[in-house]
Amino acid sequence: MDLETILNVCQTDISINHWTQFTYSVFYWLMKSPTASLMLGGVYVLGFLILSGLLMRGFILLGRGRSIKRLWLWGFPVALFLGLSPLLIGEPLLTTFLPAYNGQAADAVVVLGRGQWFNSDRVMKAAELVLQDAAPQVFVSGRDDAPIMATMLTRVGVDPSKISGENCSNTTEENAQYTAQQLLPSGVRSIILVSDPPHLLRSQLVFSSLGFRVLPYPSPLPLELNQRYRRLLALRESMGFVTYGLMGRYWPRPIDTVSTTAAQ
Known part of the structure; x- marks a missing residue:
């Protein structure tokens, strides 16, 4: 594997889809705008009222004559929990069902990029796994992140011959598709998947749907x-988790035949 290949700009014509671009824009606006907290609170109040109304309608249809007061006593806390759970519970809501990593070996370590704040820690985790012989190779995935992570891996002692990757993906779906295109034909079936905890459940399900046995890390x-x-x-990961489920990305399916020139 020529490490310089990863450092080249991806030659595939990929543009971020409108939904992904929209969620990125909203997320960063919420982070930077002084009115973001108030706006977010308003959205949640509106969502809560809509959800409460839908639940109450369902309870009334099922109640068959039961008192409205009793129905509200049940419907209100259920709606409140469902509406506010991503903000109140946060990360545990997305990590409860992740299996623990118990030192199992795999065919490869796969590291997903998420920007400069996140890359350093996950590169160190991946390097530890490879240097401890948990896997014979490491694959870095993510547009703009892959070349940075590949360079960081070499600096912490990982043999460049053990590093491969793709520099084309903009989304979790593309992470999985381009990784599968590269690794499955070479016989890689089991992977240790490295990402941040809120992102891992969705990532595990998407990679598993394409044929990998995934060990979340x-x-x-x-x-x-x-x-x-x-x-x-x-909140963003909760929305992504539901959206990917509605799009059928957690069920077994074939790999898309989209070619890339990165890390062949």
Whole structure:
């Protein structure tokens, strides 16, 4: 594997889809705007009222004559929990069902990029796994992040011949598709998947749907991230988790035949 290949700009014509671009824009606006907290609160109040109404309608249809007061006593807390859970519970809501990593070996370590704040910690986790012989190779995935992570891996002692990757993906779906295109034909079936805890459940399900046996390996969120950022991240991941489920990305399916020139 020529490490310089990863450092080249991806030659595939990929543009971020409108939904992904929209969620990125909203997320960063919520982070930076002084009115973001008030706006977010308003959205949640509106969502809560809509959800309460839908639940109450369902309870009334099922109640068959039961008192409205009793129905409200049940419907209100259920709606409140469902509406506010991503912000109040945050990360635990997305990590409860992740299996613990118990030192199992795999065919490869796969590291997903998420920007400069996140890359350093997950690169160190991946390097530890490879240097401890948990896997014979490491694959870095993510547009703009892959070349940075590949360079960082070599600096912490990982043999460049053990590093491969793709520099094309903009989304979790593309992470999985381009990784599968590269690794499955070479016989890689089991992977240790490194990402931050809120992102791992969705990532595990997407990679599994393409034929990988996935061992999730969480890399902690950076300590400098404040609680507001963490809650917004949990909210965005909750939305992504539901959206991917509705799109059928958690069920077994074939790999898309999209070619890339990165890390062949």
